[in-house]
Amino acid sequence: MNKTIDLKDNYYNEIKEKLLDNEINNRVKNYSKNKNDLDTYYNVGKLIVEAQGGETRAKYGDGLIKEYSKKLMKEIDKKYSYRNLMHMRKFYLIFKGEKMNALRSHLSWTHYRILLSLKDFEAIKYYIRKSIKQNLSYRQLEELIKFKEYERLDDDTKLKLINKEDTAITDLIPNPIVIKNANNISKDNLKERFLQQMIMEDIPAFLKSLGTGFTFIDNKYKIKIGDHFNYIDLLLYNYQCNSFVAVELKVSELKKEHIGQIHVYMNYIDNNVKNINQNATIGIILVRKNNEFIMEYCSDERIISREYELI
DSSP states (O other): OHHHHHHHHHHHHHHHHHHHHHHHHHHHOGGGHHHHHHHHHHHHHHHHHHHTTSTTOOSSTHHHHHHHHHHHHHHTOTTOOHHHHHHHHHHHHHHOGGGGGGOOTTSOHHHHHHHTTOOOHHHHHHHHHHHHHTTOOHHHHHHHHHTTTTTTSOHHHHHHHHTTOOOOTTTTSOSSEEEOOTTOOOGGGOOHHHHHHHHHHTHHHHHHHHOSSEEEEEEEEEEEETTEEEEEEEEEEETTTTEEEEEEEOSSBOOHHHHHHHHHHHHHHHHHTOOTTSEEEEEEEEESBOOHHHHTTOOOTTEEEEEEEEO
């Protein structure tokens, strides 16, 4: 019995020392705070697992963490709650071994705590990369995860990301595109003008749902072809691929004439709007239901179709 108590106390003392060292380090060397936090919490998580008798928690279970937490909150800081120690334990279990190579000190402990809710490690890596690349706050990261950006990518794109292959901007446009439906209009009663109105009511959310680098230019963008005026539902710009993006909204299944329509609009933008330093226009058709058989015979890789989901 005494040996068991000694062992538990030894683990507790080691955990306490690491956390105290980290507290001091953060005050003295604020520039390396993230790295100190991540290293410390990873090692604390490892010690907790070992103190419990391994990953299966066969010996002590959660009771030990509650015991440690009670003492740490009293002796160091109230932030070392049972919940936070459980986060450290999970942090270690997710990133242990070679997976630790995915850790980046560009992100704070709060970022990683949010990522702990994900079960797919490839999704975690995707959100880490995106958070660093776009300098996302933890609240912006929460929003990306909430809208399941990675989960909405197709399997071919996910495979490219896993194999570290080059991806085009069209690969990274998720499916479905999430559109906020504040008035709770059903898909059966939806008209194109209603769909456009939903998008315009929260254009920032719509742009984020499309993916990275999209900015808004205009809706019902007026163009003249011959003696007739036409209107592009949405004209966007993507600064990552340096190209305009024409978006057409359809409340039906994808039809072959939709492809012909957006192709004309893309050519118009290329010939009359874009300059020589910009890349060719991209076309996105948002539809109620996709038709892969039609897209199979679309020879222009700049045109993609995506379904929309009302939330």
